[in-house]
Amino acid sequence: MTNEDRKTAAESRYWVGSVARAAEVLEALASAEPGTGMSVTEVASRCGLSKSAAFSTLYTLRHYGLVADDGEGMNRRYRLGMGLTRLGWRAQTQISLRDIARPVLAELTRETGYASRLAVDESDQAVVIDQIENRERIQVDLRMGARELPHCTGLGKALLAEMPDRQVLEVLKRVGMPRRTDRTITDPKTLLAHLRDVRTLGYALDDEEDAEGVFCVGSALRNHRGECVGAISITGVNVDVPTWRQQELGRAVRDAAVEISQRLGYVAAS
Structure with missing residues (x-):
């Protein structure tokens, strides 16, 4: 003060x-x-x-x-x-992740124009617990409580990237890597290499890997102990979104995730 x-x-x-x-x-x-x-x-x-x-x-x-x-x-x-x-x-026990994240998600949707979502890890999948819809004429069908596969969605890959490779392989063994579109990564080694890029960038991109014509950008959330407690994302229709725009959106989602994490008490190592 x-x-x-x-x-x-x-x-x-x-x-x-x-x-x-x-x-x-x-x-x-x-x-x-x-x-x-x-x-x-x-x-x-x-x-x-x-x-x-x-x-x-x-x-x-x-x-x-x-x-x-x-x-x-x-x-x-x-x-x-x-x-x-x-x-x-x-x-800390009285903090509601949803209450902390919601105003940041609302601002993220306003800034990007895309629907934003909050998810937590449950039984090796990302489960959506809150979302902010956009007001575009073309809407992506998003449902609360939806479960998202870890290997081909922005939310799922953001959560996977917080795990060591050994744990990632254990999750993939339990859940599998079904092909959803022609762009879905179905090889574990390829996915592990992809997750290394996610860790470097701070965000994960699903470029029509889960559903044709839909893209998603996700980033992980951390609490005061540095533990991953969930992930946020934006989702939209992929109408010729150029690479530079995807990167711009990725940084926006990453920054929003950092803000939520800080509100949860997370302090990045200097």
Whole structure:
């Protein structure tokens, strides 16, 4: 929160100063180097508080397990408490993937003009759990709850690309690689090579591999632990969509997937 944002919020009649002070103290402790902690004096200086105000806030937060301390007297150091871990875990369990993804999907559909979808992995297939339809005259028949094969769809390939090759082969062995169109990849080695490109690009393209005249671009979603929790895609009628446009759409889907992942708490490795 910027100083201007703080000033605006503080002017509200709903602003509770003691709660704001506690939040500022927690933010200060979060900025400390791992394993070092902070003294009362350092917390007070960082937050612009008196030492007595900083101490009373730390004391209260410690009572709820949100702050922990080590040492005695002048050597006492404060750090974030494990109670925050419990609250963080509860916050994650209350997050709805659909609620987080929907506004981003709506913007993706508005930006690209194509219907967008959200899917999760279930029994080795991508199962659509939400979608945003476009308003074009020509519509692709999309159904909620539809199951998509992993080897020939944008959603399915995006999910496969998050797996190591050994696991991909196990999935293909269970599900098979039926030919859907003349463009369907039915050879495991060819698909593995294709998935390496998907990992590099950050998106998967189904160029009439599942249904003739239909293309789909998918990208995977990750949670705060970096785990794949689903995928999003856009789908449309392939009316002479040039390669440069497919790449442009791929980047748009990839960027939307990154935004959703960040809202889920994912932080990319630097």
